[in-house]
Amino acid sequence: MSEVSPLVIRPRKMRWYAWGAAVALLAIHTTVGVLLRIAETGVYFRISDQVAMILLGLIFAGLALLFTRPRVRVLGEGLGVRNLFAEKLVPWDQVVSISFPESSPWARVDIPDDEFVPIMAISAMDGQHAVDSIRALRAQVDERIGSPSQ
CATH class of the missing domain: 2.30.29 (PH-domain like)
Incomplete structure (x- = not known):
């Protein structure tokens, strides 16, 4: 059997969509997290709520990046x-x-x-x-x- 050159195949569009979704998810969650306490709505949001919103954005972005694998x-x-x-x-x-x-x-x-x-x-x-x-x-x-x- 002759020697076969190594072949590695990855998707193209799926990686671009995954990165776009990850950036969008993180940007949206960070923006909402930062703006959470700007206006009085009758609900008391704390710093921990803001941090949790940003962490959720990081988690969702990480899940979206699974599609780059x-x-x-x-x-x-x-x-x-x-x-x-x-x-x-x-x-x-x-x-x-x-x-x-x-x-x-x-x-x-x-x-x-x-x-x-x-x-x-x-x-x-x-x-x-x-x-x-x-x-x-x-x-x-x-x-x-x-x-x-x-």
Whole structure:
């Protein structure tokens, strides 16, 4: 088997949207937190309420940034698929094919017994980047497993 160059694929638009959402969430919560005590509304807001509002903004921004994590890597021992929370290593002997169903938001690794692992790194919203990514991934996977992907 010939040596295959390493391949790492990440989404494009999802990362931009995630960063935009994180900045917006933090800015809105910080603004509300700072302005919380400016006018008398009959409710007594304290400094702790302001700090809590800003901390909530940080938490929500951090959750939005989870969408910057997805990636897929071609490794020597298999495919490393990282989605929002964890990375899963799919060994080469478990990879049946790489597919991108027509109505699916992202690609997937088909594994035995009609199961699959979603690949959020190859997202339909990325358009041509997704097409180029799926072709590059299929080429390397086909070279590793010896059968053409769908």
